[in-house]
Amino acid sequence: MLIKDYDVEVFTPPCEPGAERFAARARLMVDISEVLPYLNATLRGAVYNPAAQALTWKKGGHNIAFHAYAIATSNVEDRDAAEKELHGLIELVNRTWERRDEITPDHDTHQRPAPMALYNLLPQTNCRKCGQPTCFTFALKLGASQVSVEDCPPLFEPEHADKLAALRALIIDAPSIN
Ligand code: SF4
Incomplete structure (x- = not known):
């Protein structure tokens, strides 16, 4: 398992006080940079930035970002859903890492289809x-x-x-x- 320990923070983005949308961020104890090309190969619509070691993705209207030591989601309807989604993203990273021998990593940056x-x-x-x-x-x-x-x-x-x-x-x- 790649990610074993992490801290979760759920909050309302300061730029949207009272907007009733939530964000969640996990601070990781391990560098997940190596899994990003595998996520890039498997996540529809992902945008990978190799120089920044970052990958962004949209799912169900939520904005998701993977960084070396952090995973975040935003624009989520409620606090519990934000935390649940974040745990799902952690599992996604771990599953992808465990399956890496079956996936051809993609190191290119793809734009979302217009x-x-x-x-x-x-x-x-x-x-x-x-x-x-x-x-x-x-x-x-x-x-x-x-x-x-x-x-x-x-x-x-x-x-x-x-x-x-x-x-x-x-x-x-x-x-x-x-
Ligand atoms: S043809 Fe257009 S409006 Fe009809 S189901 Fe497909 S996308 Fe929707």
């Missing part, structure tokens, strides 16, 4: 079957990992097979952290 690039591969009918008001809203949320391609039923119709394949090439399914 919303318009995603939108261009959607059916563009604004049918709302995904629960979003427009295909462009869906594209924005897809880029932020708040929805997945499975949430758009029309994409699975035969006529959109090429678009579905191209979308999947742009994005990689994210693992669960819970």
Whole structure:
């Protein structure tokens, strides 16, 4: 196990007093820099900065950051959820480290797909079957990992097979952290 001991702090960011959003930060006793290229290879939409030894990721609207000696999440709905998510992220790092022999590390920095690039591969009918008001809203949320391609039923119709394949090439399914 890579991360055994850590301290957790849950707080409301000072720039958002009264915003009722929470952040949590774990201070680590071990340097996790070596696991970042493995996370970069497996987390959809992650942005790795090798010079800073940092990797940022968005999941469900939460902003997540991995640093050498810290892991943080922010923009979480409540205090308990922030702490639970942080423990899930610790487990994710430990699981990824244990599986590192099965993963090809990725040392490159990838930009998140632009919303318009995603939108261009959607059916563009604004049918709302995904629960979003427009295909462009869906594209924005897809880029932020708040929805997945499975949430758009029309994409699975035969006529959109090429678009579905191209979308999947742009994005990689994210693992669960819970
Ligand atoms: S279900 Fe797909 S096609 Fe329909 S609005 Fe959502 S993204 Fe667009």
